Amino acid sequence: MSSHLSPDLASALTPGGKSNTLTGVSSLTSSRVLVVGLDCAAPDLVFDQFLPNLPTIRGLMARGTWGRLESTIPPITVPAWAAMMTGKDPGVLGFYGFRNRKDYSYDGLALVTSHSLREPTVWDLLSERDRPSVVVGVPPGYPAKPLSGCLISCFLTPPAATRPASYPADLLGELERRFGPYRFDVQDFRTEDKARVLREVHEMTVQRFTVARYLLESRPWEFAMVVDMGPDRLHHGFWKYFDPAHRRYQPGHPLGTAIPDYYRLVDAQLGELLAHVGDEINLLVLSDHGAKRMDGGICINEWLLREGLLRLRAPVTGITSFESAPVDWDRTVAWGEGGYYSRIFLNVKGREARGIVAPEDYERVRDDLTARLQALTDESGRPLRTLVYKPQVIYREVNGIAPDLIALFGDLHWRSVGTLGHGTVWVFENDTGPDDANHAMHGLYVLAGPNVPVGGRRDARWDQVTPTLCRLLEIPVPGGAQGDALISR
Ligand SMILES: [Zn+2]
Incomplete structure (x- = not known):
């Protein structure tokens, strides 16, 4: 742990005095919170089909609480992540997709940027209290806005970004010197070149988790969040090889295992990340919406x-x-x-x-x-x-x-x-x-850690995420946030 932390922060990061995990009756101590966002991760796949091969997620479910997570209307990446990190619905946020009408003219839509998001995120609230966060890939994250801690921007970062894609601005360079060119997304994922997409999705996910491990070890943090676009890109590109109900399903296709194999990779990466940060953190695995076959x-x-x-x-x-x-x-x-x-x-x-x-x-x-x-x-x-x-x-x-x-x-x-x-x-x-898949209304969550009771299945809604994170981090829920926390005080 870094020696330059304030006494408050240092004591907050010291394990001990945790809640009774069986009853959940406790006074919460400040405990670190890690959110792993798996864009488009589908509850029907994770909970109903792949679980025997996902030991990390299975272990988290056994010691925490989990369920389907109803997304925003519409269940679309940028508004859904932004809504979950602020507690505000897409109407309050004022964006309804990653492109939005910029005025009442007929000619077009403007891309959402990080500046479109005017409501405070969980890490903004922590920054006001000088409590550091590590934020990687949470949309809308480009250009990178200052915070207490560090931030890497999201999949909307343009290939030749002219504005900072990290905060501090030189952080991206540091990461690229260590881990090679940073993959914000898989380019042109709607293609018939399936081999390239599959390779790039795997490379992106492994790199994303590697970067997360590095930052969590080398930076001070109380809150950390990393979002990986891999599941989304994989669903869109490979669903038809895997789902017998898909119009274009081809039985026995060699790419039929691409989706289950990928979830195993994610589970292994998650396990490695947890091995690095230890059990004394509260972990929320979260998706912004699910996926289903496109007819x-x-x-x-x-x-x-x-x-x-x-x-x-x-x-x-x-x-x-x-x-x-x-x-x-x-x-x-x-x-x-x-x-x-x-x-x-x-x-x-x-x-x-x-x-x-x-x-x-x-x-x-x-x-x-x-x-x-x-x-x-x-x-x-x-x-x-x-x-x-x-x-x-x-x-x-x-x-x-x-x-x-x-x-x-x-x-x-x-x-x-x-x-x-x-x-x-x-x-x-x-x-x-x-494109083989469309978004589904329900994503998923799995929440486990020293301040989380063993609760089994409890389906939830997007608007419960911000109050849950605020409760774990012991900060007031921002005004106007909706929904109840998933854990009681
Ligand atoms: Zn998404």
Whole structure:
């Protein structure tokens, strides 16, 4: 342990005086907290299928509490991680994906950055108290913002980053001298070059855990968090080889073991990390959402065309991005964005430059569109179970520019396709490259440590994460945070 710690911090880091782990009745002592974020790790895989081969996770479950973790609406990486680290829903945060409408113009979306996040994170709250954190890869983390401790930015870091990707700024260089070029993400993971993606996912995960071990040993910390994008990239690239229910499943394919093999790798890396930090830490293994097979895509703008709610000045030839389509805005009621879910926008008079929906008709049009979306079927006329949400109903506040409607197609077995020119509403290839999986509403958590009672299974929600971390770290829950802690005082 470093000798330059303050007396308070040094005593906080000294093991001893821990809670009774069987009853959970205790006065919590300051104990270190480590969060290992596995982006997209799926409870059905970890708890129901792979557990016999995951000894580290099994051991943590036996001495802690665990369950499915309901994600945010939408269950999308950037808002979900940010919501879990602040206790605020995506509406309060003001972002609804990793790209968001920057204003009411028609031309595009701006990328979320770390500066989009204005609510304090758990490590911001600790920084105010001069308590150090180690933060690696938590979205939205680029550019790296100062904190007490150190931080490496997230998967949204551009390949030739012009702004600091670490805090302190020279930390990334130190890591690269030791561990080689740092992998923020797997580039172009939607590809047919499966061998490259598999190799890079493994390299990224091993490097991420290696960097975490190094930082946890070489830096002072009370809170540490590392997020690995590996599970997400692997699910999108390899689900069809593994899940017999997938439309494109190929029995006996050599890549059929890619997903279970990878979870074994993660479990081994987690075990090694724990061996380094010891049992005297509270550990939370966490995912931001789950994963499920993708059955296909709903071409949202093709569908809006057929419904007469979107008009073009001329037909498009070939697959055409919505941005380059000749939209007749003077006759268009609504348009949509592609992605794991659909964001649907109304063309509102006085709000959009050429809006036609009168403000007094807004709710009626929105309700009518909701009913039509809910009635959507699959390609053979079977009901799709599409869920449609109004931001004003599901969020405490609606900041930034929210979609007018949020649609999750077919219980998230279907994604949203934004491009035009498909000549159909239903497609079975993703327009942004091969992709086998979609996000699922439930991720997972496993919580264990000296301040965590043995609690068995207890399903939870995203908004319980911040209060749980605050309780373990003995800091007040930030104002406006929702949800109850997973452990009682
Ligand atoms: Zn994610």
